[in-house]
Amino acid sequence: MNNTKSIYYPPGGILIWIIIYLELITFGMAILALAYYGSEERELFHNSSLKLNKTIGTINTILLLTSGFFVAKGIHFFKASNVKKTVSYFNWAMVGGFGFLVLKSIEYYEKLEAGLHMDYNSFFRFYWLLTGFHFIHVIVGLVILIIITFSIRKKQTAASFEDIEASASFWHMCDLIWLLLFPVLYLLF
Amino acid sequence: MKDTITSTFILLLTLTLVAALAASNVSPEIIVTTVVALAFIKFWLVAFQFMELKKAHPFWKYLILGFGGLMGFILIILL
Numbered sequence: 008m009n010n011t012k013s014i015y016y017p018p019g020g021i022l023i024w025i026i027i028y029l030e031l032i033t034f035g036m037a038i039l040a041l042a043y044y045g046s047e048e049r050e051l052f053h054n055s056s057l058k059l060n061k062t063i064g065t066i067n068t069i070l071l072l073t074s075g076f077f078v079a080k081g082i083h084f085f086k087a088s089n090v091k092k093t094v095s096y097f098n099w100a101m102v103g104g105f106g107f108l109v110l111k112s113i114e115y116y117e118k119l120e121a122g123l124h125m126d127y128n129s130f131f132r133f134y135w136l137l138t139g140f141h142f143i144h145v146i147v148g149l150v151i152l153i154i155i156t157f158s159i160r161k162k163q164t165a166a167s168f169e170d171i172e173a174s175a176s177f178w179h180m181c182d183l184i185w186l187l188l189f190p191v192l193y194l195l196f
Numbered sequence: 197m198k199d200t201i202t203s204t205f206i207l208l209l210t211l212t213l214v215a216a217l218a219a220s221n222v223s224p225e226i227i228v229t230t231v232v233a234l235a236f237i238k239f240w241l242v243a244f245q246f247m248e249l250k251k252a253h254p255f256w257k258y259l260i261l262g263f264g265g266l267m268g269f270i271l272i273i274l275l
Contacts, residue, residue, distance in 0.1 A: 038267070045275065046275060065213070072205065076208075183239060194219035
């Protein structure tokens with residue numbers, strides 16, 4: 008394990024944190040653009056936001072946070088060399104992530120059925136682009152979790168602690184992005 | 197460590213429900229500040245507790261807090 012107090016070794020390694028900051032800045036700029044256009048067209052954004060299902064948004068937030076909690080617990084048990092519990096918690100984390108994708112897909116289906124597609128108005132253009140890119144990130148995070156869990160289960164030495172911590176950091180990054188997206192899209196307009 | 201992760205999780209769930217309820221019940225004058233402040237606290241909790249940035253060099257801590265704080269500040273001004 009590296010010394011995480013060093014500027015060169017944040018938890019998970021410096022490369023994953025460079026990716027995380029780049030992702031946060033990219034999503035952050037898009038969210039600020041959404042807020043800017045929302046301040047220009049307040050009524051349109053307010054009426055469009057009312058068409059989103061706040062309950063689904065809240066449940067999705069809880070699913071992602073729960074999944075992040077399981078990953079954090081998994082890392083905790085991995086440090087304690089408890090592979091069985093690590094795998095178990097990572098499996099539950101994947102269930103949470105999969106639940107998020109299912110619920111989000113249901114929400115997408117409802118929006119498409121109601122004709123609220125990307126060209127409906129500027130709010131829904133932001134909605135589809137931002138949540139769509141986030142959706143892809145969650146899929147990538149799930150694939151990484153599946154690979155890393157498989158690696159831990161098979162006791163392959165190829166996956167170092169830093170690899171596992173970096174995978175966990177990527178998964179938590181999906182939480183961080185959603186924690187910014189959820190209030191702006193569902194609650195603030 | 198174990199208790200910290202669990203208590204952070206409970207706090208995150210509580211803040212999520214509070215934010216969802218506040219969005220429907222808080223007066224329009226303070227809704228943006230309230231919801232953005234709650235989002236910033238959740239952002240901080242995930243970064244510092246789940247991602248263990250609390251153990252990292254201050255550079256990484258200030259960078260994430262600076263990003264979250266700047267986002268929150270601009271959102272409050274714009275909305």
